[in-house]
Amino acid sequence: MLEVAALAGVSAATVSRVLSGAAAVREDHRRRVLDAVRQTGYRPNRIAQNLRRQRAETIGVVVPDIANPHFNEAVSVFEQLAFSEGYRLFLCSTDETVEKQRAYLQALADERALGVIVAPADSRGSGLTPLFQLDIPVVVFDRWVHDERADIVLCDNTDATRKATEHLLWLGHERIAYVGGRLDLETGAERLEGYTATMRAAGQTPFAVDGGFRSDLAQRETEALLAVPNRPTALVVGNNLMTLGALRAIRAAGVKIPHELAVVAIDDPSWAALVDPPLTVVAQPVEQMAETAMGLLLERLHGGRGESIRSVLPLELRVRASCGMKPETD
Amino acid sequence: MLEVAALAGVSAATVSRVLSGAAAVREDHRRRVLDAVRQTGYRPNRIAQNLRRQRAETIGVVVPDIANPHFNEAVSVFEQLAFSEGYRLFLCSTDETVEKQRAYLQALADERALGVIVAPADSRGSGLTPLFQLDIPVVVFDRWVHDERADIVLCDNTDATRKATEHLLWLGHERIAYVGGRLDLETGAERLEGYTATMRAAGQTPFAVDGGFRSDLAQRETEALLAVPNRPTALVVGNNLMTLGALRAIRAAGVKIPHELAVVAIDDPSWAALVDPPLTVVAQPVEQMAETAMGLLLERLHGGRGESIRSVLPLELRVRASCGMKPETD
DNA sequence: GCGGGAAAAGAAAACGATTACTTCGTCGCG
DNA sequence: CGCGACGAAGTAATCGTTTTCTTTTCCCGC
Numbered sequence: 001m002l003e004v005a006a007l008a009g010v011s012a013a014t015v016s017r018v019l020s021g022a023a024a025v026r027e028d029h030r031r032r033v034l035d036a037v038r039q040t041g042y043r044p045n046r047i048a049q050n051l052r053r054q055r056a057e058t059i060g061v062v063v064p065d066i067a068n069p070h071f072n073e074a075v076s077v078f079e080q081l082a083f084s085e086g087y088r089l090f091l092c093s094t095d096e097t098v099e100k101q102r103a104y105l106q107a108l109a110d111e112r113a114l115g116v117i118v119a120p121a122d123s124r125g126s127g128l129t130p131l132f133q134l135d136i137p138v139v140v141f142d143r144w145v146h147d148e149r150a151d152i153v154l155c156d157n158t159d160a161t162r163k164a165t166e167h168l169l170w171l172g173h174e175r176i177a178y179v180g181g182r183l184d185l186e187t188g189a190e191r192l193e194g195y196t197a198t199m200r201a202a203g204q205t206p207f208a209v210d211g212g213f214r215s216d217l218a219q220r221e222t223e224a225l226l227a228v229p230n231r232p233t234a235l236v237v238g239n240n241l242m243t244l245g246a247l248r249a250i251r252a253a254g255v256k257i258p259h260e261l262a263v264v265a266i267d268d269p270s271w272a273a274l275v276d277p278p279l280t281v282v283a284q285p286v287e288q289m290a291e292t293a294m295g296l297l298l299e300r301l302h303g304g305r306g307e308s309i310r311s312v313l314p315l316e317l318r319v320r321a322s323c324g325m326k327p328e329t330d
Numbered sequence: 331m332l333e334v335a336a337l338a339g340v341s342a343a344t345v346s347r348v349l350s351g352a353a354a355v356r357e358d359h360r361r362r363v364l365d366a367v368r369q370t371g372y373r374p375n376r377i378a379q380n381l382r383r384q385r386a387e388t389i390g391v392v393v394p395d396i397a398n399p400h401f402n403e404a405v406s407v408f409e410q411l412a413f414s415e416g417y418r419l420f421l422c423s424t425d426e427t428v429e430k431q432r433a434y435l436q437a438l439a440d441e442r443a444l445g446v447i448v449a450p451a452d453s454r455g456s457g458l459t460p461l462f463q464l465d466i467p468v469v470v471f472d473r474w475v476h477d478e479r480a481d482i483v484l485c486d487n488t489d490a491t492r493k494a495t496e497h498l499l500w501l502g503h504e505r506i507a508y509v510g511g512r513l514d515l516e517t518g519a520e521r522l523e524g525y526t527a528t529m530r531a532a533g534q535t536p537f538a539v540d541g542g543f544r545s546d547l548a549q550r551e552t553e554a555l556l557a558v559p560n561r562p563t564a565l566v567v568g569n570n571l572m573t574l575g576a577l578r579a580i581r582a583a584g585v586k587i588p589h590e591l592a593v594v595a596i597d598d599p600s601w602a603a604l605v606d607p608p609l610t611v612v613a614q615p616v617e618q619m620a621e622t623a624m625g626l627l628l629e630r631l632h633g634g635r636g637e638s639i640r641s642v643l644p645l646e647l648r649v650r651a652s653c654g655m656k657p658e659t660d
Numbered sequence: 661g662c663g664g665g666a667a668a669a670g671a672a673a674a675c676g677a678t679t680a681c682t683t684c685g686t687c688g689c690g
Numbered sequence: 691c692g693c694g695a696c697g698a699a700g701t702a703a704t705c706g707t708t709t710t711c712t713t714t715t716c717c718c719g720c
Binding site: 017023044048050 | 675676677678679
């Protein structure tokens with residue numbers, strides 16, 4: 001910068017003023033500075049700027065698993081929006097562990113991130129405190145957290161399994177099982193609740209197994225489910241990862257979908273319409289959720305709003321073939 | 331920090347020395363400082379540290395599309411490795427445009443990233459210069475770039491389509507089409523070349539269409555391909571995104587795989603074994619590629635190596651059902 | 661007990677920007 | 691013609707560390 005200042009024959013302060021546009025500068029100086037900047041290829045050192053401003057133009061995105069298409073899609077939206085606002089993105093994947101989540105949130109605080117969007121690994125939102133201490137706004141995404149200080153964006157998880165279960169009941173199924181899990185999370189508990197309540201209301205006995213929201217566990221549990229005498233005629237699967245596992249197990253067992261087993265899954269990854277047979281799903285509005293979350297964060301950054309907001313978005317049943325019903329279109 | 335220093339009755343310099351462990355400190359002072367740190371909950375300001383050290387502990391990851399499972403998987407590996415080394419990850423998705431790539435690479439330079447891994451949007455590696463000017467090591471990933479200054483990790487793209495095409499030829503097919511594209515990239519050109527050369531060597535006429543490595547274009551091109559009189563009996567599809575599109579088109583046209591059309595795809599996303607029928611694929615060793623790339627970068631960061639390295643990894647044919655051959659196992 | 665030398669701690673100068681404060685100059689008005 | 695006010699640019703402080711350079715302290719041997 002001193003090089004630029006010297007070349008333009010002005011002080012560093014003037015260079016800064018030209019570049020930031022924060023104060024008036026005489027036109028000839030202005031031009032000389034701009035020329036000098038061009039000649040030297042000068043670029044302001046972001047670290048120094050950050051130190052002075054006491055913040056980085058960086059948004060932290062914390063998700064349990066970046067490889068999960070659900071979060072992947074959300075991160076993709078976050079990236080687009082952050083870039084268009086001129087912010088950089090810190091990617092944090094916690095592997096569903098609170099330790100890694102804590103470490104990342106602390107790191108984001110240490111780096112003075114502008115704001116953070118977090119899909120938490122636990123329902124207590126472990127590790128958020130360092131952020132709040134520094135007044136870094138936090139938007140909680142996808143999973144409920146008991147913290148009044150954060151905005152929250154969710155979808156209606158109870159309704160997700162309710163929709164799925166009701167659809168299968170309506171098709172005449174009675175022995176409907178549920179592959180779910182993660183009862184430590186509101187998301188998991190609500191999905192179980194939606195299923196259980198709907199079954200009970202229909203006078204049926206719920207039968208849920210714990211797939212831990214993981215592909216491998218879901219595969220094992222589904223195998224077991226299919227080996228039971230008088231096995232279920234229909235299956236609700238709680239998320240896209242478990243669907244992968246469940247489908248593997250079903251295929252391995254040689255069970256035919258939908259005739260021997262109807263399937264409705266939560267989540268609608270890109271491949272859901274292409275598997276054998278095309279999956280009937282309850283889709284989360286991931287893109288919309290992500291846009292809402294980033295919108296709330298930007299609102300906070302651009303000044304506004306004291307009280308925190310909770311936004312719950314609706315899901316959509318997409319009937320394809322795996323439920324055994326002829327879809328209207330596809 | 332001054333607070334800690336005061337509380338411990340020492341100078342800021344001593345606090346720094348205790349925390350960094352860079353110099354010897356008398357045991358009683360050491361303990362007092364540590365106590366004071368605990369009491370105050372002091373955490374060093376990363377921005378100030380970065381300014382002093384003239385670098386951030388941050389690794390930039392630049393990919394054309396974070397939502398593409400291929401890159402998504404790679405990013406997932408990068409994140410794991412970066413975290414375990416104590417680095418943070420800057421996520422940059424370029425949407426396959428050189429402008430966004432340029433912007434991100436410049437931003438990474440401005441932020442004094444420690445190192446950068448980039449899967450470039452163009453074959454000239456646009457925008458790398460600002461990084462090299464600051465001696466920031468760059469590892470090019472997945473796509474060839476004509477720049478001697480960067481390490482490069484690739485898979486053998488010519489061999490990818492060669493393997494796929496040879497497999498179909500061996501199964502007796504003659505009219506084998508190829509859905510590919512992105513001839514502006516070495517990756518696209520090589521995959522076309524692998525296909526074309528193999529067809530020619532077998533005395534067959536190659537027939538390639540341009541799906542631009544995109545789902546929507548591939549769908550349209552495949553539709554057209556299927557509408558042709560005397561249409562191909564087999565199809566090689568150049569990547570996972572195009573496979574999604576091709577499968578949609580094939581399904582929409584009511585064409586049966588593999589009897590009416592055999593399919594072999596490049597890439598093996600998690601759903602490939604679950605579609606109807608299970609896809610025969612040539613899988614890239616994504617995880618291994620990602621590990622190699624990060625390994626090379628870390629090597630550079632930890633001091634070593636002057637000359638740049640080029641690492642080309644082999645692909646693997648995974649026979650399932652879409653090629654029309656009974657797979658040995660699945 | 662004192663001098664020398666090493667070890668440890670403090671003072672102060674960076675790092676590179678921004679910005680509060682000061683100064684300089686000019687212009688307008690009385 | 692002089693003074694006040696305002697605009698623009700320069701000076702220097704600041705952000706929070708680390709690290710160099712001094713200074714102090716301590717220990718040991720003579």
